[in-house]
Amino acid sequence: MEPVVRWTGHEAGLLRQALRKNVKDFAAEVGVSPRQLTTWEKRGSSIRLQPDNQTSLDTVLARADMPVQQRFAKSLTERAAAGPDERAEQLLRTGAPAIRHEADGKLMVQVDEGIYLAGPDGTPDWLDTYLIDQFPTTNADYARFVAATGHRPPQHWPGGTCLASLRDHPVVWVTWHDATAYATWSGKALPSARQWEKAARGPKGRIYPWGNEPTAAKCNVAEAGIGMTTPVDRYQSGVSPYGVVDLCGNAWEWCSTESEPGRFELKGSAFTSPFERVTPSLHNAANATMRDNDTGFRCVTAVPNSDDRPG
Template identity: 50%
Template sequence: MPLVTKWTGREVKALREAARMSLMEFAEKLGVSDRIVSRWEADGEKSAIRMVNQAALDTLLAKAERDAQGRFVGILAADDVPMHPVIEPGEAETSSGEYVKHPGDGKLMAHVPEGIFLAGAEDDPVWVDEFYIDTFPTTNADYARFCAATRRQPPERWENGRCPRELYDHPVVHVTWRDATAYAEWAGKSLPTAEQWEKAARGTTGRTFPWGNQKTAAKCNVRETGVERTTSVSRYHSGVSPYGVYDMVGNVWEWLATPTTPGRYELRGSAFTSPLFRGFPAVPNDASDMMHDDDTGFRCTATRQQIQSRNR
């Protein structure tokens, strides 16, 4: 469950919108007037919320459905209000769980230090240079901004070219490898190599899954979970990788930069349509660069140099 250290009007508004409540409904749940909620939201981060109301907000968030909790995190992330410490490129070397905000598309990126990790089914030692990787897969909201900026054709399943609002924080699907590459170039990023993606998912010690070696389907959106559709990219908090990266198993397959044969590229991570054993981060899949499906999306990586060049 997401935690809030101190509630302000910004978090209040995010929770109300995530819960799909009107001001009146939300105020009734909290036991306050709708005018108070409206004032909190209007004051934003400057609002002063009493401790008794802070506690009531904690309870309301804890009792919210998982999808609503996921939307809450997604709304805050979309509004550039990260729920984790943020570092800036150029600072001292960082440990796992630390993030930067990319200046191109504004997404949170996790820092992965340089070094050796155990790769593949045989846990072979492989060196990977330092890089940053998107904390969450590219969402429909992210891709909509890209389409608006570049006039690229939106995914075919969007009705009248618009993504339904309730899917804004779900991963974008029905994108080809070429679509994913175009987004990465627009944002000043790259698609991950197979080695980058696997290290971000498994860490350095050869763990089977991002969360460890236990075959626990409840930590991700796979066939055994029974959801049978995409979910919010921030839903599975207990399934994050050692670097704090979400959805490295399940939800959607992710395009990589690594080719297998001419015109075909690696995919990793499995999807809501896949059994858990297909989600081993060490095991690759591949597809034609023109393939698109309802269970295939992507995320991006960036070097320190790429981030710094966009900051200039």
């Protein structure tokens, strides 16, 4: 696991809990007094530890076994995901209402027509209005598709049945053909790479869905140390300007754009990827038959007429 960038009393307390040690034993391992450790934990994020103490905590974390490191990483990311984020809360509270699609029941949000700044150079581009799934296709969504069509279930479902613990995680182990079959069944389509990028970056070409600051805590990437997918609604602080969630990290998403014969673009990166790969303008592609534990999808559709919108 990567060292913590900045240790405060909060991170020290989480590491102690991950190690399942009492204050006295953990203080002895770090090389401070129990009283000092208690003060750290009481003051939480308001106290920044001295360099020698930070180094000591780095060493304790590096020596910890994998279950401890995973518990510590999960605690860190859960706090980051659940923490207050004024921009996200305002956007999700006052943004355009989501539309529930009549076929698969997923919430979709509207991306208005107009120019947006595309690619790493911010080149002006135009797209018509469309709707995009607010969240990636989950295992629960895909299970309804499998039940209705008899389509092959993903290989990580024991006996072909989705585990209850994964129902709200993005479906993975799906090929481009699998994703396209779901989209066809639901009366939708896979987004083009341009549609996906605009939904993620907004019209002004921000670097990430949440802005221009490289904040790894807003998505499930390799640095988090979780090592698997997470629920699609966990990282709402990473919401895009249009109210689209979980676009970066967690699972790569198939697009309809063919980069060369038989290969299609992937967007968003995954829990297996370093944070540097989450940039929505990044180009990535894979063979249409590829399936992996970090690759899923979401869908788009045209905006219905006002008199026949799904309720």
